[in-house]
Amino acid sequence: MRSSGEVRPWSHLLPRGVRADYNPPVGTLNELLRCSWANHPSRLAIDYYGEQWTYADLYARIAETAVALRARGIGRGDVIALYLPNTNWQPVWFLAVLAAGATVVNLSPLDAPRELAHKIADSGARWVVTANGDGYLSRISALQQRFSGLVSVTCDDAVTTPAAKLPDQTLRYADLIAEHKGAALPDVAVAPEDVALLQYTGGTTGEPKAAILSQRNIAAAVQSYSELFRSEPQFGPDQRVLVYTPLFHIFGLTTSLLRRLSEGASIYLRQRFDASEALDLIHEKRITAFGGVPTMWINLLQQPGLEDKDLSSINYAISGGAPLPVAVAGRVKELMGVNIRGGGGMTETSPVGINIPPMLPPGKDGTVGIPVPGIDVQIVAVDDPRRLLRPGEHGELRVRGPSVTRGYWKRPEETRAAFIDGWLMTGDIGYMDEDGYFYIVDRKKDMIVSSGFNVYPVAIEKAVHEHSAVADVAVIGIPDSYRGEAAKAFVVLREGAAEFSLEELREFLAERLGRHEMPQQLEFRSTLPRTAVGKTSRLELRAQEQERRATISN
Template identity: 40%
Template sequence: MSDNGQLGEKFTVLPELKPRVLSQLLDDAAANFPERIALDFFSREWTYAQLADEVEHAAAGLAKLGLAKGDRFALCLPNTTYYVILYFAVLRLGGIVVNLNPLYSCDELEHLLHDSGAHMVAVPDVKSISDKVIEIGQKCGVAHVVLCPLADAMPPLTGLGYRLTQIGKRSRPRDHALFIGWRELMAQGTEYARADLDPDDIAVLQYTGGTTGVPKGAMLTHANLAANARQMLIHAEGGREGVQERTTAVLPMFHVFALTTVLNYSIDIAGEIVLLPRFEMKRFIASVKRKPPTQFFGVPTLYIALNSLPLGELPDFTEVRAFVSGGAPLPLEVRQAFERRTKTRVVEGYGLTEASPIITCNPLLHGEIKDNSCGPPFPGTVIEIRDHEHPEKLMPQGERGEVCARGPQVMKGYWKRPDATEKTFYDGALLTGDIGYLDEDGYLFLVDRIKDLILCSGYNVYPRNIEDAAYEFPAVHEAIAIGVPDRYRGEAPWLFVAPKAGMTIDVEELQAFLAKRLNKIEEPDRIEVRDHLPKTQVGKLSKKDLIAQEHDLIREGAK
């Protein structure tokens, strides 16, 4: 059911989406544009020819360590040149990349390393990260930990400054027997045997919580990820002849949205990637001024942060053809404010880890952007709306149901979880766990996630309706609506908000404001104002963490 070959009868395979292996993306870029700048890290540049050479040396070094086809290699790295080099080196050997967030807790790392069976891990030379990985890696049977010295990837003077400020905080190869130093890895020459790859081979294990349960590894094939990158190119109307696009890589590439849009897509079009290890507003603005991007990918919290800047502090974005938002719903007020302030076009897309991740997006350059819509299907993608309780029933146009997707970007299945894979597909279509509808033009409108529905007195209450209404209140910066247990109604909606800088939120005023925009069942039983709301490690508002906090407080209060 999860086999892409079976899905092929259900959607049209465009000629441009012919299955490819990911290593071909870099091969083609290096062959056709060897002198173009591929990477920029703190102003140090690598051309495509230099990047390809670095990948050859890294692949030879990993082969000497015993990495073979099918072996899992974990990248526990921020956005650095090391991530890009090792990503393509592992793929050339037929290895499977396992993406790990360096800020994961010990329990999270242990689960992912154990579940994936990763043989090797790459980490930055930051003791707080490498020590954690060493401790957990020994429990999970990791054979080697590749230590990546951040200062060595910087320009000489910048690197010297970093070393001086990080004395005592950096790991060294001699610190542990499992460590393999970068220089040692790269000193093995370039002799190795490339793996005989098939586009249907697994390229990346991208872990996701999905709709329920512990994180599961989505098996994304070479064909899945390469297809989504090429779908992006088709969506961008084929790119511009003779123009090199530039992306500011502020989203972490261990997240699937950035993996596709920032890395794979940029390499596919031989674009330049300006790498930022993490989001810091001053450094971000300086980077944009130094090398203005021509394409930009962000999450809603990033646009919210930029909207909070005084107009005089906003960088010049005139070279950006379009801003793309993904990862979470983009509030209409946030989009409109950003467009007013920057005089640019912001388009919202939608996807999920299991689809590499993009399945719909508003027109990037030309065509209508519909308010509160995440756009029509991506090229070569079919969107179906099915009754979420009776998936055999297709819903008529305009009626709500579970969003389902078919396309070349849809995963092979979950790693070692045939049971979960079976539950995630219906007749070859990926069940997203989201409720939405298609309008008369084929644009997708999301209503909410099935798991987030608030069942209030037998009625479905959609948290996003409450959140969207809250964002219209002038002082609201962030908003999360959740359902909490209620003895009378089963669940009751609660709203949590954070104010914009320098502003305050009067709860009674907000309650009266919402009463004019929501029905009685949707009106929050409680509104709580906080300085800030919980976020995930990639900057998205975290409803899950807020729910866990509130349920813990409720249980404690009941004792």
């Protein structure tokens, strides 16, 4: 019997000509993208609410911005924070900072003031780039009062209403580049191991920690994705990609933006997801690729007039962030003629990891796929991370490869804890089947231990989602005096559906779950809390539940 430690047992599942031990040839993102500027100068690069830039236009703005940064003394060792929504200025600034030899730190527009301050202080950012809007500038002004010398740059765009007055120490983008119009990219030596991005993710202390992603990490991630898909129709410069996924998040940045730019595709970039708008764009612009979290797909399918739209141009569909209900995937297949792709990755892997290959055989429902070219994955025992497990045995996934971070910014202890023998411990619980396909059962930190049994919230959520009245569901573990921990389900009902009792739910689940997996509590909600990228936030649900219990006990 093979084990997950066997040398790449999934190799035979990759498309013909694609090697599991693929070594991405280009070492820096700067070098990788130069080919797109050179090969596709007149092709549409970005459409942002009708404002269109060709690849030549995009190159010119990146070059002018990079030269302006160098003229202001920005270079290797400097950190520039990007506090931007999904806007056409995001790729300009991200790539210009890298071209100048400096490092980007992404800030989320959804960050609370305290979190923004932590990221600025922790990263040591000297500049912050933001949208010219009152909401953005008021927060930046507060940060400038706290951090002396913090310079801000504002960018006007087609959506954000300009602020009436700019704070002190704030530059207008137009003024910054005024003397550098028509400049070429600066001749700056950039090495593969130079830090390109500090991308924050959750920390064990509650404060976010930044994964250090090098030029090599991100360039490798982009090339690994392209290598996996290069034999498919959805690869290449003739693609029109609709992007709502946040570019300040690593998934949107790498897979929706950088990968597509490297291939010379046309990106239709929008700020906030609007299902009606998305359908119109797919229909009118003949969009070929679209991806989002499950709630986006569900909203898309619930739109009136859906049957009247021609969605046949789609050749690539992807869902991530949470499990996608089987019925939703089936409906997308009916409408678009494509299987929704999925996978597994994390900030620390830039975020490549596992992806569903082009030809998925029957009987593999629920798989997240196989490792992308150049990535190795193994399953190890939770209680002994050096012991490899056999197919079908549940354990923790560990990963290594050229896109994997070397550690956390200013967090030596957390870096040491994250790696064992050169492998990054992902915190995901899953297994590999006999054919080499991987399955993720849940996050280790979300696992519920009930009466000594391991219970996985995702498994319960999938079962509850089969109830015809359920629109959305999340499950967390709660204290239980008898079992130690028990499952509690938070349910959002479909429009017009009636509430049901816990007993009725348990009766429905009787043939779907074991007795130890049965929810012990049920709560109806109008909505569920979500993260910046649309994932259900179990962390916030747990915090709300703790607060509720504390109130009751008091």
